[in-house]
Amino acid sequence: EPEVTQTPSHQVTQMGQEVILRCVPISNHLYFYWYRQILGQKVEFLVSFYNNEISEKSEIFDDQFSVERPDGSNFTLKIRSTKLEDSAMYFCASRGGQLLSGNTIYFGEGSWLTVV
């Protein structure tokens, strides 16, 4: 089964530092997403990305966050000047967008970020 891969699986960073979370979506997928889940809370939408630009973002996705698809395969989430409350599991996801089963969204295993 095709899969979305994420690195690192776990990162500990000091408050104020920048982190980059990396994702390799499923190769023929067209839509990419970042979600986060604070421990014990619901999955929250951060941003969606299509055709090399952000298509939608949530209120959480402020100037501290940015996304890039630098080389046609990787999809990165950058968090600048991390805060304690950024500690969460960050999930990357992708969706085909094609006619057949294009709406099924597949998640990576997540990157667990701990800000200390």
Added chain:
Amino acid sequence: RKEVEQDPGPFNVPEGATVAFNCTYSNSASQSFFWYRQDCRKEPKLLMSVYSSGNEDGRFTAQLNRASQYISLLIRDSKLSDSATYLCVVISNDYKLSFGAGTTVTVRA
């Protein structure tokens, strides 16, 4: 009103029992519906899509009620391994994905 709402549970059931729960959605133009399963500190994994006619996959049955705007998941003959959080995911006609907060199911021996 939240876009997608689920009964958080927890539903504590004995092995072999049947458990069912719903997910309501607010956007009547929603077009695609899914149930995902999430284990603690793991990523959500697709359990099943929900089709208009209802569908079954082994012990799991999913139904869609467009008139009342809800989907349901029924688990028959519960196993210990069914213990998880079940997330409802709804995709609107403009491809916006909305997640429910999840329903926790605990199956006890």
